[in-house]
Amino acid sequence: MEETIAGTSDVNPPATAAGQIPQQRGDSLLDTAVRYAEERHWDVFPGTWLEIGDGVQRCSCGSPQCPAPGAHPARPDWATQATGSATVARRLWSKQPNASILLPTGRTFDAIDVPETAGFLALARMERMELTLGPVTCTPDRRMQFFVLPGATAKIPDLVRKLGWPPASLDLLTLGEGQYVAAPPTRFGSRGAAQWACRPTAANRWLPDAEELISPLAYACGREGRRG
Numbered sequence: 001m002e003e004t005i006a007g008t009s010d011v012n013p014p015a016t017a018a019g020q021i022p023q024q025r026g027d028s029l030l031d032t033a034v035r036y037a038e039e040r041h042w043d044v045f046p047g048t049w050l051e052i053g054d055g056v057q058r059c060s061c062g063s064p065q066c067p068a069p070g071a072h073p074a075r076p077d078w079a080t081q082a083t084g085s086a087t088v089a090r091r092l093w094s095k096q097p098n099a100s101i102l103l104p105t106g107r108t109f110d111a112i113d114v115p116e117t118a119g120f121l122a123l124a125r126m127e128r129m130e131l132t133l134g135p136v137t138c139t140p141d142r143r144m145q146f147f148v149l150p151g152a153t154a155k156i157p158d159l160v161r162k163l164g165w166p167p168a169s170l171d172l173l174t175l176g177e178g179q180y181v182a183a184p185p186t187r188f189g190s191r192g193a194a195q196w197a198c199r200p201t202a203a204n205r206w207l208p209d210a211e212e213l214i215s216p217l218a219y220a221c222g223r224e225g226r227r228g
């Protein structure tokens with residue numbers, strides 16, 4: 001599985017107890033999707049994939065202007081296809097081994113999505129505050145997604161207001177029911193792959209509530225917004 005991104009601090013210490021997802025760079029998408037379902041009990045579903053035609057890499061959706069080539073749902077009813085069964089996941093990816101791995105939000109977790117620069121600033125503050133984090137992804141479009149308990153979508157606007165920020169003033173989004181995140185090592189065309197900034201381990205199996213992380217995230221987004 002993907003290791004923590006080089007240059008970032010591993011906020012979650014190494015864990016050897018049951019429940020750790022092994023770090024194996026050579027794992028296939030099929031094996032990785034099965035492991036997410038089996039070890040983390042996350043729902044997974046296969047998305048689009050990358051195809052090579054005339055030496056050019058294209059998304060399987062066929063759109064030359066695809067904004068997320070190889071990293072978005074392949075069908076409109078994707079929510080009904082998502083499964084937490086390792087057996088079903090193995091069957092789905094056996095049909096299309098190159099399909100991206102997508103995780104629906106609003107089920108076992110929501111995700112707080114922020115710009116990469118703000119995310120790394122927030123991670124440093126969280127480490128100093130000794131906060132317990134869940135997994136955190138970093139995408140090729142320079143966004144970071146912090147996994148938190150479901151229900152964050154409804155809470156975040158009021159939490160941000162209580163901290164003195166108008167919600168619309170921050171580049172801080174919450175992904176909940178009806179949305180999804182791309183799981184490592186899903187590739188976004190030639191832009192690169194999603195990676196773990198904080199990898200899934202036994203130590204972060206229990207996710208934090210959004211309220212525990214919102215202060216450093218809002219501060220970081222506000223600071224980056226002022227710089228812009």
